[in-house]
Amino acid sequence: MDRGSGRRVSRGMLPLLAFHAINEYYRLERKPPVTAGLLVANTLVYLRPGFLDHVLPALDEVWFNPHLVLKHKDLKRFILSAFYHMGESHLVYNMMSLLWKGIQLETSMGSIEFASMVAALLGMSQGITLLLAKALLLFFDYERAYYYEHAVGFSGVLFGMKVVLNSRSDNYTYVHGLIVPSRYAAWAELILIQMFVPGVSFLGHLGGILAGILYLRIKNFYSGLDPLTTILRSLTDVVRWPLRFLRDLSCFRRPRISGRGTVGGSRTGRDVSSLWRCPACTFDNSAWLNVCEMCGTRRRRDGLSSTRPLNQHRDLSMEEVRRLRIERFGG
Known part of the structure; x- marks a missing residue:
């Protein structure tokens, strides 16, 4: 059991995880950002690169x-223990499970609601595990196995996510070679892992399953968004407001910036519907203008051509058009 706090080097499984994650994200039209953030966070905590090595607490401090x-x-210990892992195989197994479940849930729920669900499952799974351990101590004097056990890992949240993902499924799925109804897959996995994988936390996984069930009950209780999702959405709107303001401001100003169309010639590559050509001097004007910028000829109401200039009652001669062009472009 590794209790060290130093930086770790991958033994070959992490590159496979990275390749699989990149491949999955590449084929997705919409990239789930919260799932990606959780994958990166768990991996960085495990690897402890130089800029984080002196910031992150040691494993002994977060059991x-x-x-x-x-x-x-x-x-x-209550919060950070979920983001620590005992070894590379432990991390990769959990992150592969997170990748598969996270993509499906975040794509269907939306990123904000998915982030709210993960936070809720994290708090509830840890809290339920704590209550179960204390209850076993008080009512059964069963302290050695659970009340003093040390555990880390994201498994509790993943079991909760499995419950949520399969809650409305009528299909069957494989759980370590056995075919079981999808809605009972978490329970089957809990039993099989406990039977064949030594050193796993039974209460931690059970707490995750119960957290998923409790989350679904609370979710059904609210007709709209749950309070945590509402809070996260409000915070997201506050953070995004300056960006939206700048974007709207630039969009508002863009039509006011004169396009300065071409004089005669081709309009290739331009949006022709946003320009109108003055028949007096052949200057292409922005659709936002009603008077030719070159010669002052007023645009017709149909927006396709122009009438005589405001201050003139005769057609411009070629010499006058040439003079106006020279004055216009300073040449």
């Missing part, structure tokens, strides 16, 4: 231990 969490009211 999820019910006794220490309750005794010291240690929120650091």
Whole structure:
């Protein structure tokens, strides 16, 4: 069991994870940003690169231990333990599961609601695990196995996500070689992992399943968005407001910037519908203007041609048009 805090080097599985994640994202039309952020966050915490090595706490400081969490009211252990992993295989297995579940859920739910769900599942799975360990101690005096156990990993959240993903499915799925109804896949995986994989946290996985069920019950209770999603959406709107303001401001100003059309010649590559040509001097004007910028001829109401100039009652001669062009372009 690795309790070190130093930086780690990949043994070959992380490049495979990176290749698989890039391949999956490449084929998606809409890239789920929250899923990508969670993948990167978990991987960086495991690798501990130089700029994070002195910032992140050591593994010994973030073990999820019910006794220490309750005794010291240690929120650091309560939250950060989900983002730490024991080894490369532990990380890669969880991240592959996160990639598959996250893409499906975030694509169908939307990024804000998905982020709200992940935060809720994280808090509820850790809280339920804590309550279960304390209950076993108080009512059954069963302390050694669960109340003092040390656990890390994103598995609790992943079990909750599996419950949410399969909650309305009537299909069947494979769970380690067994065909089971999809809505019971999380329970089957819980039992099979406990039977054949030593050293896993039974309460942590069970807490994740119960958190998923509780999340669905709460979700059904609200007819609209849940409070956490509403808060996240409001915060997102606040962050995006300056960007929207600048974008709208640029869009508002863009039509006011005179396009300065061409004099005669071709209009290739331009939006012809946004220009009108003055028949007196053949200057192409912006559709936002009603008077020719070159000679002052007023545009007709049909927007296709122009009438005589405002201050003139005769057609311009070729010499006058040439003089106006020279004055216009300073040449």
